[in-house]
Amino acid sequence: MNIGEVAKQSDVNSKMIRRYEELGIISKAGRSLAGYRQYSENDVHVLRFVKRARELGFSMKDIKQLISLWRNKSRPSSQVKNIAMKHIMELEKKMAEIQSMLGTLKNLAEHCHGDQRPDCPILDGLDCHK
Amino acid sequence: MNIGEVAKQSDVNSKMIRRYEELGIISKAGRSLAGYRQYSENDVHVLRFVKRARELGFSMKDIKQLISLWRNKSRPSSQVKNIAMKHIMELEKKMAEIQSMLGTLKNLAEHCHGDQRPDCPILDGLDCHK
DNA sequence: TTTGACCTTCCCCTTAAGGGAAGGTTTAAA
DNA sequence: TTTAAACCTTCCCTTAAGGGGAAGGTCAAA
Numbered sequence A, B: 001m002n003i004g005e006v007a008k009q010s011d012v013n014s015k016m017i018r019r020y021e022e023l024g025i026i027s028k029a030g031r032s033l034a035g036y037r038q039y040s041e042n043d044v045h046v047l048r049f050v051k052r053a054r055e056l057g058f059s060m061k062d063i064k065q066l067i068s069l070w071r072n073k074s075r076p077s078s079q080v081k082n083i084a085m086k087h088i089m090e091l092e093k094k095m096a097e098i099q100s101m102l103g104t105l106k107n108l109a110e111h112c113h114g115d116q117r118p119d120c121p122i123l124d125g126l127d128c129h130k
Numbered sequence C: 001t002t003t004g005a006c007c008t009t010c011c012c013c014t015t016a017a018g019g020g021a022a023g024g025t026t027t028a029a030a
Numbered sequence D: 001t002t003t004a005a006a007c008c009t010t011c012c013c014t015t016a017a018g019g020g021g022a023a024g025g026t027c028a029a030a
Helices: A003-010 A014-022 A041-055 A060-071 A077-110 A121-126 B003-010 B014-022 B041-055 B060-071 B077-110 B121-126
Strands: none
Touching: A003 A014, A003 A041, A014 A041, A041 A060, A041 B121, A060 A077, A060 B121, A077 A121, A077 B077, A077 B121, A121 B041, A121 B060, A121 B077, B003 B014, B003 B041, B014 B041, B041 B060, B060 B077, B077 B121
16 A cells, blocks of 8 residues: 555545654555565554654654553553553543633623724733832 | 833743743843843733733733833724733633543543553543444 | 853744645556 | 556654753852
8 A cells, every 4th residue: 555545545645644753653554566665554543643643742753652651562551541541641631721711811802892993901911010 | 220120020030031022021121231131120020921922821912012001091992802802712712622631531430440450431431343 | 350140033843634735656647 | 668656764843831951151158
């Protein structure tokens, strides 16, 4: 299978497939005589795993580890769970940050007329005179 | 005032002050004979505004516009509110994405023993066999 | 005059994804 | 048989916001 076909089947575009190879996320593809990368069904499977992990927000570093654990049929599930829990905590931290921003912003926006007049609580809020 | 002093007063480090100048976020600083950037109290004020806007998650593009509106004493507050509302919507979108990830991840993690055994619902969840 | 704390510019790195150029290959149709 | 489209290759550039560190110039105090 050429890269275009595996891209279609895995829903990961060719550009990213080459990138993942370069990053060592997936193993180096074999090549045809002309130098074209050659893939198997299994490669599609791996790429789908990567895609799914990305959709859940895992970093490339995490994904590299997850794939290695995925391949190792005797891994302790604790290692997988550790990665996942760490990621969950990071996402929760991000969420809290966003919620805090939203709290402030909504409060400011609520008090802003949003019309032709120049007085603006939003700008006043940004202009903190510590 | 040299850049170090203004950095201290605005709590924006020198590196970023130069960067903001380069990006046109703040105006080009005057120079001393030796080529050192020179700042006034007002520059500190502007940098604090930038910092505050960054803390609320505004992009540099937004901040550029916000500063220009801030300076324009006859701006219509609607323009400010538009920028803020757009940003609020983006943050809400991000939050929804993170919440969706967290929902899935927590569910998977909950069912993972996280011990020495190899069976792992987290890996199974990533390994979707569409 | 030396030393240390400043300042300057310049280039590199991070993250994840992708645009686009220049050029080689394959396939199918005219 | 030639040609055109659709692939493929590598290489470099861009995004966003922040920073590290080098090499070298400046300033102030001891």
